[in-house]
Amino acid sequence: MIAVVGYYEPVWIQILKSIVIFAVGLQLVPVVLLAERKLLGRFQSRYGPNRVGPFGALQPLADILKLLTKEQFRPSTSIGFLFTIAPIISIVTAVMALAIIPFGNVQNILGTDVGLYGIDVSIGPLYLFAMSGIAFYGIMLGGWSSGSKYSFLGAMRGAAQLISYEVSQGLALVGVIITAQTLSLTGIVEAQKGMWYFIPQVVGFLIFLVASFAETNRAPFDLTEADAELVGGYNTEFGGGRFASYYFAEYLNVIVVSGIVTTVFLGGWLLPFGIEPPGWVDPFVVLGKMALFTFLFIWVRATLPRLRYDQLMSFGWKVLLPLATLNALVTAIVVTVTH
Amino acid sequence: MSGGSPIKVDGWNPGEDVIEVTRTPPPGPARSAWRTFVETLRGLGTTFGRFHETPTTVQYPEEKTPVYPRFRGRHKLHRFEDTGLEKCVGCSLCAAACPADCIRVVAAENDDEHRVSAGERYAAVYEINLSRCIFCGYCEIACPFDAITMGHEYELSDYDRTDLIFTKEMLLAEPLERAPLRNEGE
Numbered sequence: 402m403i404a405v406v407g408y409y410e411p412v413w414i415q416i417l418k419s420i421v422i423f424a425v426g427l428q429l430v431p432v433v434l435l436a437e438r439k440l441l442g443r444f445q446s447r448y449g450p451n452r453v454g455p456f457g458a459l460q461p462l463a464d465i466l467k468l469l470t471k472e473q474f475r476p477s478t479s480i481g482f483l484f485t486i487a488p489i490i491s492i493v494t495a496v497m498a499l500a501i502i503p504f505g506n507v508q509n510i511l512g513t514d515v516g517l518y519g520i521d522v523s524i525g526p527l528y529l530f531a532m533s534g535i536a537f538y539g540i541m542l543g544g545w546s547s548g549s550k551y552s553f554l555g556a557m558r559g560a561a562q563l564i565s566y567e568v569s570q571g572l573a574l575v576g577v578i579i580t581a582q583t584l585s586l587t588g589i590v591e592a593q594k595g596m597w598y599f600i601p602q603v604v605g606f607l608i609f610l611v612a613s614f615a616e617t618n619r620a621p622f623d624l625t626e627a628d629a630e631l632v633g634g635y636n637t638e639f640g641g642g643r644f645a646s647y648y649f650a651e652y653l654n655v656i657v658v659s660g661i662v663t664t665v666f667l668g669g670w671l672l673p674f675g676i677e678p679p680g681w682v683d684p685f686v687v688l689g690k691m692a693l694f695t696f697l698f699i700w701v702r703a704t705l706p707r708l709r710y711d712q713l714m715s716f717g718w719k720v721l722l723p724l725a726t727l728n729a730l731v732t733a734i735v736v737t738v739t740h
Numbered sequence: 741m742s743g744g745s746p747i748k749v750d751g752w753n754p755g756e757d758v759i760e761v762t763r764t765p766p767p768g769p770a771r772s773a774w775r776t777f778v779e780t781l782r783g784l785g786t787t788f789g790r791f792h793e794t795p796t797t798v799q800y801p802e803e804k805t806p807v808y809p810r811f812r813g814r815h816k817l818h819r820f821e822d823t824g825l826e827k828c829v830g831c832s833l834c835a836a837a838c839p840a841d842c843i844r845v846v847a848a849e850n851d852d853e854h855r856v857s858a859g860e861r862y863a864a865v866y867e868i869n870l871s872r873c874i875f876c877g878y879c880e881i882a883c884p885f886d887a888i889t890m891g892h893e894y895e896l897s898d899y900d901r902t903d904l905i906f907t908k909e910m911l912l913a914e915p916l917e918r919a920p921l922r923n924e925g926e
Binding site for chain 2: 446
């Protein structure tokens with residue numbers, strides 16, 4: 402089955418698809434949230450939440466209900482409009498980035514060809530970086546408009562961190578794009594038949610992974626939040642539903658980044674050893690691989706301490722960026738020579 | 741003890757107490773990168789090793805940490821086992837010994853048809869304000885008749901401060917032993 406790159410369905414199917422993807426994404430977040438708390442607990446020799454519902458399964462529901470029923474509080478020094486819009490930017494860009502993750506090939510469902518992805522944009526990775534670039538405004542405006550110095554510091558850190566790491570992240574993907582010779586994510590997955598890119602592009606894979614940790618503001622790069630020194634960074638002054646939006650966006654970003662890594666380096670819906678399952682298995686293969694990376698995210702959070710600010714900067718600019726550039730360069734030379 | 745002699749300061753000879761620390765030169769970029777990588781993996785291995793361990797959490801309301809026999813919890817007043825008379829004679833020594841001043845004793849005379857304690861007098865009122873008590877156990881030491889001892893009960897929270905003033909009846913009643921006792925050598 403050859404992927405149809407740049408395939409578009411009728412409008413009504415696209416609307417239906419976006420609703421399904423949004424619903425699935427919405428369901429994944431509480432699962433990841435609970436998984437994180439449970440796994441962190443086990444990593445630290447404790448149980449994690451186990452009181453609400455069987456094995457604490459209803460804990461995310463209780464959390465969200467608690468946050469949504471809280472008072473919408475705003476400091477008097479804050480700028481109202483930006484304060485309201487910042488969490489919305491965060492959550493909207495996270496959901497929009499989810500749209501390009503391919504969960505499967507174009508498949509015939511009830512007589513209509515449907516691609517199991519939100520949209521197969523012909524500039525996949527660029528779209529992703531555009532979205533994460535806008536997502537940063539959610540953090541920066543949120544921190545800045547709070548009118549609190551801790552939030553401001555967190556926001557400024559977020560800005561510096563994002564600039565340093567987005568470059569390396571993009572360059573790490575350049576190697577893959579050169580090898581696959583396409584920017585479409587389904588095209589990249591199709592090009593991985595035979596060998597997943599994390600083997601030939603192992604350096605790019607590692608760089609992308611590290612940069613993704615920084616990109617999603619998760620430990621050990623959670624300097625924007627840094628609860629020990631900045632009280633919570635950019636989201637210090639947020640409470641209730643607005644805080645829930647930030648929280649939601651953070652976990653959605655973890656899911657999105659796991660999906661991108663799965664798609665770009667781990668062969669998306671492809672299975673190794675030439676196993677070709679029926680089409681309906683594809684989304685589950687992708688979800689399984691995503692779960693693997695989400696686990697890695699949590700595992701790393703349980704292990705590594707937070708980096709100091711200057712360490713983060715020097716690591717980004719002096720180690721990751723040269724490595725990523727070198728990786729792209731070597732890949733380009735190899736591809737040119739062998740073609 | 742490699743190389744160099746201890747720093748000499750005028751009038752003070754540290755002698756053998758000086759520990760010399762020789763610092764290795766900082767590793768080169770390749771070596772430090774490798775070290776970072778290996779140490780990160782080692783850390784990940786350590787956290788993953790916690791995974792198969794049983795958590796050490798004590799699931800509190802259901803499980804309780806056992807207390808030692810000498811644990812000083814809620815007070816108990818005692819009766820003589822054979823006659824059923826109260827041991828307390830209302831001498832107020834416990835109230836005098838109490839540093840938190842939380843015991844109130846009002847003594848009354850025993851008469852023959854209405855005998856409460858074994859002695860001449862008895863405690864008509866015996867109240868301990870547990871919201872003030874610091875659980876020092878001085879009352880127990882001060883008591884000449886071992887009438888008051890510290891029990892093992894520590895779950896004493898209540899919704900109202902007045903509910904924490906324990907009367908003689910409450911202190912005399914056999915308390916629900918809710919705190920498990922630690923065994924010998926445990």
